[in-house]
Amino acid sequence: MTETNTPAGDAGTAAVLAVLAWRLLRLVFTPFHRRVWVYACLVLGMAERAHGAGVLGATALASPLAWWLLRTSWAPASAWYAARETEHRAGRYSRERSQAARAVLAHLNLDAEVVVASFPFGDELTVRIPHGGTRAQVLNAAPALREALGYLTLNAADDDAPGVVKLNGVTRDLLSDPLEGPAPVAADGWEAAAGSWVTVALDRNGKDVELPLFLPAAGGLRYLIAGASGSGKSSCQTQLTVAAIRSGARVWLADPKQTEMAGFRPWAERYATTPDGIVEMLEALCVEMRARQGALAGQFQSCWTLADGPVVLLVVDELSAVTMCGDKKLKERGLRALEDLAARSRSAGITLILTTQQPTTDVIPSVIRSNLDIRIGHRVMTATVSDVIIPGSARDGLGAPHDIPGSYDRSGRLTCAGVFYLDGMGPRTLARAWYIPQAEVPDILTGAGVLPVVRPAQEASRDRAPSPTSSAGEPDAARPERRPRRRRTPAPGA
Numbered sequence: 001m002t003e004t005n006t007p008a009g010d011a012g013t014a015a016v017l018a019v020l021a022w023r024l025l026r027l028v029f030t031p032f033h034r035r036v037w038v039y040a041c042l043v044l045g046m047a048e049r050a051h052g053a054g055v056l057g058a059t060a061l062a063s064p065l066a067w068w069l070l071r072t073s074w075a076p077a078s079a080w081y082a083a084r085e086t087e088h089r090a091g092r093y094s095r096e097r098s099q100a101a102r103a104v105l106a107h108l109n110l111d112a113e114v115v116v117a118s119f120p121f122g123d124e125l126t127v128r129i130p131h132g133g134t135r136a137q138v139l140n141a142a143p144a145l146r147e148a149l150g151y152l153t154l155n156a157a158d159d160d161a162p163g164v165v166k167l168n169g170v171t172r173d174l175l176s177d178p179l180e181g182p183a184p185v186a187a188d189g190w191e192a193a194a195g196s197w198v199t200v201a202l203d204r205n206g207k208d209v210e211l212p213l214f215l216p217a218a219g220g221l222r223y224l225i226a227g228a229s230g231s232g233k234s235s236c237q238t239q240l241t242v243a244a245i246r247s248g249a250r251v252w253l254a255d256p257k258q259t260e261m262a263g264f265r266p267w268a269e270r271y272a273t274t275p276d277g278i279v280e281m282l283e284a285l286c287v288e289m290r291a292r293q294g295a296l297a298g299q300f301q302s303c304w305t306l307a308d309g310p311v312v313l314l315v316v317d318e319l320s321a322v323t324m325c326g327d328k329k330l331k332e333r334g335l336r337a338l339e340d341l342a343a344r345s346r347s348a349g350i351t352l353i354l355t356t357q358q359p360t361t362d363v364i365p366s367v368i369r370s371n372l373d374i375r376i377g378h379r380v381m382t383a384t385v386s387d388v389i390i391p392g393s394a395r396d397g398l399g400a401p402h403d404i405p406g407s408y409d410r411s412g413r414l415t416c417a418g419v420f421y422l423d424g425m426g427p428r429t430l431a432r433a434w435y436i437p438q439a440e441v442p443d444i445l446t447g448a449g450v451l452p453v454v455r456p457a458q459e460a461s462r463d464r465a466p467s468p469t470s471s472a473g474e475p476d477a478a479r480p481e482r483r484p485r486r487r488r489t490p491a492p493g494a
């Protein structure tokens, strides 16, 4: 085929060649997976030179413009592009950081390989101990690495593998920066058996903090979550409840404030809001617990397993609704049920989350407190209160909830909302929780394909005819706060 020698053809060819030259130059610095585009331009340009087809040249020139228009005006294209760019930048960030770290170590006569992985609050540096080198040498280099890479802190992680040292470098202040983005448990594809661990927070080294819902050898867990109003007590509670529902546990909720847990209501097997409804629910759970224990005894088993049935999660959102209840008899019944559950629910595969904003010895009597295994202490005002949540924390120097600094920002939110001390899961840890607003709970659970609990028709009748020994959950606000009116008429269908 003959070449076109018109001035327009020459100008087109020159333009194509200029684009190609630029693309070829970039090719040298472009990672392999991004080169396909450059190859496509190259092929089009060659075709243009060989066949003089102006259409191909024009395509080669116009296609970057078309792609730019596409990705700026069509949402799926821009989302894809943004995701690729983020991935690309993260790769570049890690490469640059590992090169910088290697240079620092080489300066200190340590010829070590370094791999950097980034986290929301910093980086994890995995340093391979060089031949003839020691772990101590790498650790001695940490201050120089911290200085050179600009970390606030750089500490050795406690999960070293043989031959490597892992260092956690923190770039953001845990106490002043809330976690952004969806909580891991809310992510698409989060799947778990009821026994799995739930990532609820990041610790001050930027590492995941995981909490269990059930432990195969121990059974259920007993959580205490305490802190001042607005300190973010709902953070871990909501995440654990989402995880429990997603993993098929039966969830019973006591929600006297009717705010923190309201989003869960359609998925809760039992839901109570008034003191007598809550006490009834606690008593019903004691009955369930004894039935489970009876079944275990019959099989000579000491502890519930997931093969025996699903975990039951009981969340009492404000413990004082029971333990400080004005009705003395009701309070005694509630305390008896709570003591029973705190002492014996574990082996029956029942997990408890007891939450309060008044962590005093009246609200959490010591007989209940002493059985709670995992304590999550958000900001409180005094050392005495810290000691109730985490015994000894006021004096042991390992960090206490009243040490957590915080003030209200202009929107009225506590700056330390969601920051807590975790005690009872290894060394005491300061962490910041992910946050799931209640309004998002229905979308998360619906999006995960979890069907709401179909409540039996009797539920309505329970409202009308509650009985202290019935296994009824009472639903809610329709019910008078003090004493339900008892009707003698039998429940429909009874």
Ligand SMILES: Nc1ncnc2c1ncn2[C@@H]1O[C@H](COP(=O)(O)OP(=O)(O)OP(=O)(O)O)[C@@H](O)[C@H]1O
Binding pocket: 178, 179, 227, 228, 229, 230, 231, 232, 233, 234, 235, 260, 357, 413, 414, 417, 418, 419, 432, 433, 434, 435
């Ligand atoms: N982990 C978190 N990260 C960021 N913000 C949070 C976090 N947890 C809570 N918040 C913010 O703080 C506010 C109060 O949180 P939350 O309702 O959990 O507090 P609370 O301790 O349960 O308070 P109360 O006892 O009064 O119900 C929330 O509306 C939210 O804006």
